[in-house]
Amino acid sequence: MLDVTDTPPRSLWAATAPQAPDLPELDGPREADLAVVGGGFTGLATAHFAQELGLKPVVIEAMEPGWGASGRNNGQVIPTLTRVEPDALVARFGGERGERMVALIRDSAQDLFDLVRKHGIACEASQAGWIQPAHSPGRTRISAARAEQWGRRGAPVELLDKKRVAEMLGSEAYHGGWMNRSGGSINPLALARGMAGALQRLGVPVFARSPATAIKRAGDRWRVETARGSVTASRVVLATAAYSDDLWPGLKRTIVPALAWQAATAPLGDNVRATVLPGRQAVSDTHGDLRFFRYDDQGRLVSGGALLMPINRAERMRAEVAGRLGAIFPQLDGVQVDFVWNGYLAMTPDYTPRLHQLADGVFSWIGCNGRGVALAIPIGRELAKAAAGARADDLAWPLTAPAPIPLHGLVARFSRPAMLWLYRRRDAREVA
Numbered sequence: 001m002l003d004v005t006d007t008p009p010r011s012l013w014a015a016t017a018p019q020a021p022d023l024p025e026l027d028g029p030r031e032a033d034l035a036v037v038g039g040g041f042t043g044l045a046t047a048h049f050a051q052e053l054g055l056k057p058v059v060i061e062a063m064e065p066g067w068g069a070s071g072r073n074n075g076q077v078i079p080t081l082t083r084v085e086p087d088a089l090v091a092r093f094g095g096e097r098g099e100r101m102v103a104l105i106r107d108s109a110q111d112l113f114d115l116v117r118k119h120g121i122a123c124e125a126s127q128a129g130w131i132q133p134a135h136s137p138g139r140t141r142i143s144a145a146r147a148e149q150w151g152r153r154g155a156p157v158e159l160l161d162k163k164r165v166a167e168m169l170g171s172e173a174y175h176g177g178w179m180n181r182s183g184g185s186i187n188p189l190a191l192a193r194g195m196a197g198a199l200q201r202l203g204v205p206v207f208a209r210s211p212a213t214a215i216k217r218a219g220d221r222w223r224v225e226t227a228r229g230s231v232t233a234s235r236v237v238l239a240t241a242a243y244s245d246d247l248w249p250g251l252k253r254t255i256v257p258a259l260a261w262q263a264a265t266a267p268l269g270d271n272v273r274a275t276v277l278p279g280r281q282a283v284s285d286t287h288g289d290l291r292f293f294r295y296d297d298q299g300r301l302v303s304g305g306a307l308l309m310p311i312n313r314a315e316r317m318r319a320e321v322a323g324r325l326g327a328i329f330p331q332l333d334g335v336q337v338d339f340v341w342n343g344y345l346a347m348t349p350d351y352t353p354r355l356h357q358l359a360d361g362v363f364s365w366i367g368c369n370g371r372g373v374a375l376a377i378p379i380g381r382e383l384a385k386a387a388a389g390a391r392a393d394d395l396a397w398p399l400t401a402p403a404p405i406p407l408h409g410l411v412a413r414f415s416r417p418a419m420l421w422l423y424r425r426r427d428a429r430e431v432a
């Protein structure tokens with residue numbers, strides 16, 4: 001069972017997203033072709049594409065659509081993985097397979113904005129581009145490599161020199177960088193709710209407040225059970241990500257859940273906004289301990305960070321974010337922070353997400369490593385194809401068996417603070 005006591009502080013998105021669609025709880029037995037567990041971007045996209053393929057899907061969400069990472073993230077629509085570069089994917093997975101994975105990532109932001117347009121979802125969608133500025137001279141080599149590798153594969157990218165980054169950001173803090181024009185930003189909770197609403201209009205049942213408690217064999221099908229109902233289906237997709245519980249034994253031990261903090265400033269005045277990120281792109285830089293920010297429609301800068309010590313975290317995050325933004329944009333020194341909230345994302349040891357086949361007809365997607373907004377959409381398409389019976393070779397992402405992380409309890413407890421500590425040391429050394 002999911003820990004329903006985890007109620008984070010009220011987020012900016014909860015305050016500004018359109019109301020959630022009115023969704024029922026699962027009550028009584030149901031039949032479907034596909035039972036999707038989890039109502040975040042991945043689960044909702046899977047149901048969407050499954051319906052397009054002619055299947056009858058059902059979505060079962062423990063809380064409300066977007067309650068997990070999908071409704072709490074920074075809303076940056078980024079068509080790359082966090083750390084794994086295109087050439088590295090090709091080297092690891094082989095030419096043809098690797099290039100299909102790269103193409104899926106390359107087109108992921110466009111896929112998301114296309115879906116938003118297709119269903120007319122009101123979610124502050126802005127395809128103004130995504131910029132990754134380099135925080136040290138050494139990291140500009142990473143910018144050049146990324147721009148070259150993505151450019152070679154037809155992505156709409158551009159290498160930016162120091163002067164251009166300074167103009168685009170309104171900050172002298174960076175040494176160069178690169179951008180991808182297909183990226184941008186959304187109000188993520190509005191998108192999750194909008195996707196659920198679109199499914200409802202298409203006649204796809206989406207059940208809320210219905211934690212799945214068991215998945216059992218039912219002849220040659222599967223029965224997903226909740227407290228008051230069940231869905232029997234020939235295929236099951238688990239889209240529970242970092243919020244995975246013990247529903248599928250061992251799944252949650254394949255990832256390390258990492259708590260990430262978000263914060264939003266008070267709306268900035270017109271004069272300030274003219275000097276801070278005037279093109280309103282989404283930005284996340286090259287620090288290991290990431291600096292990231294984007295505007296919402298009210299002119300708030302939405303940012304965040306990570307904390308080492310679990311003490312008084314919400315208050316410390318306000319000060320941390322104001323300080324970080326002030327270091328990049330001196331005109332924001334002491335900026336008021338109105339909202340602070342958090343969410344869990346799923347890390348894998350090699351920073352590569354996994355498309356698992358858990359059993360015959362049971363699939364899952366897990367391990368976004370903090371970059372899953374755009375990716376969730378085409379991955380939903382791949383999961384739908386798998387549910388419709390596609391052969392593993394016909395999927396753009398390899399199907400793998402789950403591999404629990406050795407000493408998972410210890411790793412989950414200590415790897416995140418250890419990683420943060422290391423990142424901060426390395427980031428500081430590179431700046432000096």
Ligand SMILES: Cc1cc2nc3c(=O)[nH]c(=O)nc-3n(C[C@H](O)[C@H](O)[C@H](O)COP(=O)(O)OP(=O)(O)OC[C@H]3O[C@@H](n4cnc5c(N)ncnc54)[C@H](O)[C@@H]3O)c2cc1C
Nearest residue numbers: 038040041042062068069070073074076212343368372373
């Ligand atoms: C703070 C934060 C900031 C981030 N910022 C960005 C960003 O700017 N850009 C980016 O690309 N990525 C970002 N990410 C990552 C991105 O949010 C995730 O990759 C993406 O939302 C994952 O979507 P999902 O549908 O796979 O999982 P989730 O949205 O986490 O959905 C999982 C769902 O499963 C449900 N569930 C779990 N167990 C059960 C059960 N037993 N029965 C029924 N339902 C169940 C949960 O309630 C939840 O709604 C961020 C993540 C966090 C946490």
